[in-house]
Amino acid sequence: MKVLVPLKRVIDYNVVVQIDSSQKNVVTDHVKMSINPFDEIALEEAVRLHESGVIDEVVVVSVGSELSQEQLRQGLAMGAHRAILISCDDAVANDPLSVAKILSTLVTRDDYDFVLMGKQAIDNDCNQTGQMLAGLLKWPQATFASKISFSTDEISVSREVDGGLDNISCQLPAVVTVDLRLNDPRYISLPNIMMAKSKPLQVESLDDLKLNLTPCLKRISLEFPQPRTSGEIFTDFDLFVKKLDEEEVWR
Amino acid sequence: MALKILLVITHNGQSIDDQVHNAVTACLQLDVNYHAMVLGHDCQSVIDEARKMKGLQKLFFLEHVSLEFGLAEPSAESISQFISDYDYILFPSNTTSKNILPRLAALQNISPITDVCEIVDKDDRIFKRPIYAGNIIETVQSEQDINILSIRSASFTKTPISSEANVDIEHISPDLSSIQSKHLGCEITKLDRPDLVGAKVVVSGGRGLGSVESFQLIYDFADCLDAAVGASRAAVDAGFVSNDYQVGQTGKIIAPDVYYAIGISGAIQHMAGMKDSRIIIAINKDADAPIFKSCDYGLVADLFDVVPKLVKHLKK
Ligand SMILES: Cc1cc2nc3c(=O)[nH]c(=O)nc-3n(C[C@H](O)[C@H](O)[C@H](O)COP(=O)(O)OP(=O)(O)OC[C@H]3O[C@@H](n4cnc5c(N)ncnc54)[C@H](O)[C@@H]3O)c2cc1C
Ligand SMILES: Nc1ncnc2c1ncn2[C@@H]1O[C@H](COP(=O)(O)O)[C@@H](O)[C@H]1O
Numbered sequence: 001m002k003v004l005v006p007l008k009r010v011i012d013y014n015v016v017v018q019i020d021s022s023q024k025n026v027v028t029d030h031v032k033m034s035i036n037p038f039d040e041i042a043l044e045e046a047v048r049l050h051e052s053g054v055i056d057e058v059v060v061v062s063v064g065s066e067l068s069q070e071q072l073r074q075g076l077a078m079g080a081h082r083a084i085l086i087s088c089d090d091a092v093a094n095d096p097l098s099v100a101k102i103l104s105t106l107v108t109r110d111d112y113d114f115v116l117m118g119k120q121a122i123d124n125d126c127n128q129t130g131q132m133l134a135g136l137l138k139w140p141q142a143t144f145a146s147k148i149s150f151s152t153d154e155i156s157v158s159r160e161v162d163g164g165l166d167n168i169s170c171q172l173p174a175v176v177t178v179d180l181r182l183n184d185p186r187y188i189s190l191p192n193i194m195m196a197k198s199k200p201l202q203v204e205s206l207d208d209l210k211l212n213l214t215p216c217l218k219r220i221s222l223e224f225p226q227p228r229t230s231g232e233i234f235t236d237f238d239l240f241v242k243k244l245d246e247e248e249v250w251r
Numbered sequence: 252m253a254l255k256i257l258l259v260i261t262h263n264g265q266s267i268d269d270q271v272h273n274a275v276t277a278c279l280q281l282d283v284n285y286h287a288m289v290l291g292h293d294c295q296s297v298i299d300e301a302r303k304m305k306g307l308q309k310l311f312f313l314e315h316v317s318l319e320f321g322l323a324e325p326s327a328e329s330i331s332q333f334i335s336d337y338d339y340i341l342f343p344s345n346t347t348s349k350n351i352l353p354r355l356a357a358l359q360n361i362s363p364i365t366d367v368c369e370i371v372d373k374d375d376r377i378f379k380r381p382i383y384a385g386n387i388i389e390t391v392q393s394e395q396d397i398n399i400l401s402i403r404s405a406s407f408t409k410t411p412i413s414s415e416a417n418v419d420i421e422h423i424s425p426d427l428s429s430i431q432s433k434h435l436g437c438e439i440t441k442l443d444r445p446d447l448v449g450a451k452v453v454v455s456g457g458r459g460l461g462s463v464e465s466f467q468l469i470y471d472f473a474d475c476l477d478a479a480v481g482a483s484r485a486a487v488d489a490g491f492v493s494n495d496y497q498v499g500q501t502g503k504i505i506a507p508d509v510y511y512a513i514g515i516s517g518a519i520q521h522m523a524g525m526k527d528s529r530i531i532i533a534i535n536k537d538a539d540a541p542i543f544k545s546c547d548y549g550l551v552a553d554l555f556d557v558v559p560k561l562v563k564h565l566k567k
Contacts, residue, residue, distance in 0.1 A: 011383075013520070016386070016519075017383045017386055017387060019387065026383070026387065095362065096353065096362070097356070097357060097360075097361075097362045100357055119501075120501065122383070122384065122500070123382065123383060124382050124389075125366065125381065125382055125383070125384065125500065126353075126365060127349050127353070127365065128352075128353035128356070128363065128365065129353070130353075131323065131349075131350065131351075131352075131353035131354040131357070132353045132354065132356065132357035133357075134323070134354060135327060135353070135354035135355070135356075135357035135358045136357050136358075139431075140324055140430075140431040140432040141323050141324070141350075141354065141432070142432070143323070143349070143350050144346065144349075144350075146494065156435065160346075160494045160495075161346040161347070161495075162268075162345050162346045162347070162448065162495060162503065163263065163437065163439040163440065163495060164437065164438050164439045164440040164493060164494070164495045165437065165438040165439075165493075165494070166320070166434075166437050166438075167434075167435040167436050167437070167438070168322070168432055168433060168434050168435055169432065169433045169435055170431060170432045170433075171431040171432075174431075179494075179501070180484070180501060181487075181488065181494065215362065216361075216362045216393060216394050216395050217362050217364065217391045217392070217393050217394075218391065218392045218393075218394065219389060219390070219391055220377065220390040220391065220392055221389075221390045222382075222387050222388070222389055222390075223387070223388050223390070224386070224387060224388070225381070225385065225386070225387075225388050225526075227545070228526055228531070228545035228546075229545070230543055230544045230545060230546065230549070231546060231547035231548055231549070232547070232548055232549070233538075233543055233546075233548075233549040233550075233551060234548070234549065234550050234551070235538075235550075235551045235552070237550065237552060237557055237560060240548070240550045241561070241564055243548060244532075244548060247548075249509055249530055249532070249548070250476065250565065
């Protein structure tokens with residue numbers, strides 16, 4: 001069985017994001033970039049499924065600029081067998097429907113049995129691409145997975161939902177999107193980083209996939225939300241309680 | 252020009268999800284009335300409630316056994332058949348809609364706008380939505396004729412339901428292709444406290460609580476205030492509470508009147524889920540904890556010392 005794991009290059013989750021002077025983009029120069037944390041978890045799961053013999057080949061793919069090769073190399077160092085970069089501009093890479101169309105074209109062309117991906121990219125917070133891909137492929141989907149188990153041609157998934165957990169099973173092929181608690185991704189060791197340098201990384205363009213994509217949503221501007229300011233900080237318990245009594249916040 | 256609007260009502264089989272009432276407000280910002288749709292099986296109480304929604308003109312009830320548990324495939328396929336009749340399809344933003352909406356959009360070749368926090372211009376189709384865990388607000392314009400939105404409940408007030416049912420129901424049995432997913436069961440957390448989503452007061456505990464046993468302090472405090480209980484991801488990861496308590500970028504996004512953050516540092520991913528609360532109160536023993544930069548009232552103290560004292564004070 002062959003699994004595809006998409007990896008998105010995003011600003012690291014610890015970075016305080018800034019808006020650039022055009023008011024249309026965020027600042028990425030000299031900013032730490034990482035694999036989207038959810039995608040790292042998806043890849044960890046795929047690599048473990050390979051190690052336990054369920055999956056034969058793990059392929060990572062990133063949609064974006066040449067810079068995404070850095071995240072693909074990390075993915076190879078974590079244990080993926082080969083990598084594909086679909087090079088395109090940022091507008092396409094940040095548009096879930098376009099990314100879903102690209103992934104769907106790849107899945108059909110190269111015959112994958114399973115797509116394991118993040119539930120959400122922490123930059124645009126869309127939480128859309130996996131569900132869209134499943135829709136385009138007419139495959140079943142299992143989103144927000146916190147536990148995955150395999151039987152012959154079926155997977156069972158515990159999904160994290162607002163009320164608790166929702167357990168479903170799907171026939172393969174299927175798309176599964178993962179939540180944070182599925183696993184803890186491994187640290188990448190130096191020998192593995194060296195080894196990853198010799199693994200195949202193939203670059204393709206949208207033309208190669210015979211795709212012509214124009215996102216239907218146009219970004220007009222970016223702004224910061226109204227900041228919350230710090231109020232009154234107490235070190236004395238009695239004064240704190242007195243204040244809350246006076247302001248009637250308990251009611 | 253009048254807009255044609257369809258609201259998809261999410262529910263748990265018994266009652267309408269709380270966020271639907273916020274989405275009704277968004278519908279009414281778009282026009283004076285709208286149509287709505289319930290998908291399910293054998294859920295009369297949901298229908299009875301839905302019929303009372305303000306401004307509702309027509310209610311579709313799509314009934315099918317496969318729709319009972321909100322599986323994405325049959326749900327998206329069913330709604331898909333109605334899309335072309337409308338300018339706007341709205342969903343409340345919650346895990347049910349997050350599962351269904353993007354699939355539906357892809358089936359129709361539409362780019363949806365999710366977690367809308369403001370409708371800037373309904374005719375020019377300009378919307379605002381938070382990105383980067385709510386640290387940035389993006390303004391986007393859609394060039395599409397049909398738009399699918401999900402409504403971020405923390406950004407819209409609730410429209411209360413009226414006392415009487417206003418509309419008739421159109422009952423539809425959708426014709427569905429074979430479904431390759433199966434619902435196995437739910438592990439729904441039973442609460443004897445208010446639900447986190449929609450609660451007026453929320454008390455959340457973080458890693459600072461230290462253990463499942465100590466988390467009891469949070470429940471005791473919450474009970475004094477008739478509050479819902481929430482948690483940081485660190486508290487969920489440590490096993491103090493289950494995943495449905497998580498507040499934040501990847502958990503629930505709430506905006507209660509009063510939010511208590513106890514033993515929570517205030518990471519941006521946590522703030523993303525509660526910074527629209529009217530009043531934020533923090534208790535933390537570290538005076539430099541980031542939470543103190545964005546709270547209304549803060550107490551620098553050991554929670555194990557002060558929370559029991561607060562409970563005592565409130566019981567008086
Ligand atoms: C992709 C991604 C998504 C995430 N999504 C979320 C999310 O949705 N929600 C979320 O909450 N987090 C989320 N996180 C995690 C987030 O980054 C933080 O790690 C987490 O919020 C920290 O939780 P905490 O404040 O409880 O723990 P800590 O940061 O460890 O803070 C514990 C606090 O307790 C205080 N404390 C300790 N003992 C006491 C005591 N006796 N009395 C008083 N105070 C005490 C400490 O001073 C400290 O400030 C996400 C992270 C990633 C990477
Ligand atoms: N440009 C991209 N390259 C690779 N994977 C992507 C890209 N955009 C989205 N994805 C995948 O889709 C998931 C959900 O993204 P989103 O719908 O944008 O929140 C991510 O966790 C990734 O697995």
